[in-house]
Amino acid sequence: MDNFYDALSMYYDTMQSDMDPIAWADFISMLIKRHSSIDTKTITDLGCGTGSVTIALADKGYQMTGIDSAVEMLSQASSKEGAEKVLWSAQDITDFDIGGKSDCFISTLDTVDHIMNEEALTRLFAKVGELLEDGGLFIFDAITMHHLEETLADNIFYEDYDDFTLLWVNHFDKETKVNTADLTLFGLAEDDLYERFDGELVEKYYPTGFFTDAAGKAGLTLLGTYGELKDSEPEENEERIFYVFGKKAEN
Numbered sequence: 001m002d003n004f005y006d007a008l009s010m011y012y013d014t015m016q017s018d019m020d021p022i023a024w025a026d027f028i029s030m031l032i033k034r035h036s037s038i039d040t041k042t043i044t045d046l047g048c049g050t051g052s053v054t055i056a057l058a059d060k061g062y063q064m065t066g067i068d069s070a071v072e073m074l075s076q077a078s079s080k081e082g083a084e085k086v087l088w089s090a091q092d093i094t095d096f097d098i099g100g101k102s103d104c105f106i107s108t109l110d111t112v113d114h115i116m117n118e119e120a121l122t123r124l125f126a127k128v129g130e131l132l133e134d135g136g137l138f139i140f141d142a143i144t145m146h147h148l149e150e151t152l153a154d155n156i157f158y159e160d161y162d163d164f165t166l167l168w169v170n171h172f173d174k175e176t177k178v179n180t181a182d183l184t185l186f187g188l189a190e191d192d193l194y195e196r197f198d199g200e201l202v203e204k205y206y207p208t209g210f211f212t213d214a215a216g217k218a219g220l221t222l223l224g225t226y227g228e229l230k231d232s233e234p235e236e237n238e239e240r241i242f243y244v245f246g247k248k249a250e251n
Helices: 002-016 022-036 052-059 070-078 118-131 145-152 207-219
Strands: 042-046 063-068 086-090 102-105 132-143 156-160 164-171 178-188 194-204 221-226 240-247
Touching: 002 070, 002 164, 002 178, 002 194, 002 221, 022 052, 022 132, 022 221, 022 240, 042 052, 052 063, 052 070, 063 070, 070 086, 102 118, 102 178, 118 132, 118 207, 118 221, 132 221, 145 178, 164 207, 207 221, 207 240
Parallel strands: 042 063, 042 102, 063 086, 102 132
Antiparallel strands: 132 240, 156 164, 164 178, 178 194, 221 240
16 A cells, blocks of 8 residues: 555445445435436446445446546455446546446535535536436535534544554634545554554535536536435435436437
8 A cells, every 4th residue: 555545445445334335326316216307327426436336326227437536446446246337437537538428427425525626626517517418417415514513523533443443633614614634544464563544635615506506507407405315305404415416408
């Protein structure tokens, strides 16, 4: 492992063990059936990470493409059971090519929040609008102010597992709406010794208005917002909000 992000990829699924990829795939499939005006067969997962949700959607019969810039994350994804059903691609999700169009784009587990540059995030929407089939959907989730101000805030977290320990010192800047997590990971190595890896994860809060403006410029319209894995509108103390944008079908 050459750096912190390589180390993180090794333990990412354990850190996300409370996330049920099948439940996420079921929820996304429900949103597609409710809002899409076309028969959705192809889905492109932007920022797929280790591919758990991507593979769960492939298991439901969708033709999946998983895109991520982190090669080590894709290496973990491609080694999983069912990975052969997915086309994996190492690309920047703000500037990518899939060699055609897709019936649906998704981006899950706070991916868009880690794009710190507003122009880059706007480019992502533009690219989705360009490559999305008429009548197709763009589904993604984003963190809420409640999550940043109340759940994360200026707290310290730790997670202790059999083969690694993660320490997390968090700071949320209310003025810039930027959250910074200083992480230290101790991973079990040879001879019962531990290797230390240090890194920083940064994410930014984007209001709904930013998403609707960027999407509107890309030819996309907001079709609905949902609470986390809920068949209802977001409540006051949601940790995540799901957005469903659609591209108008030509007559």
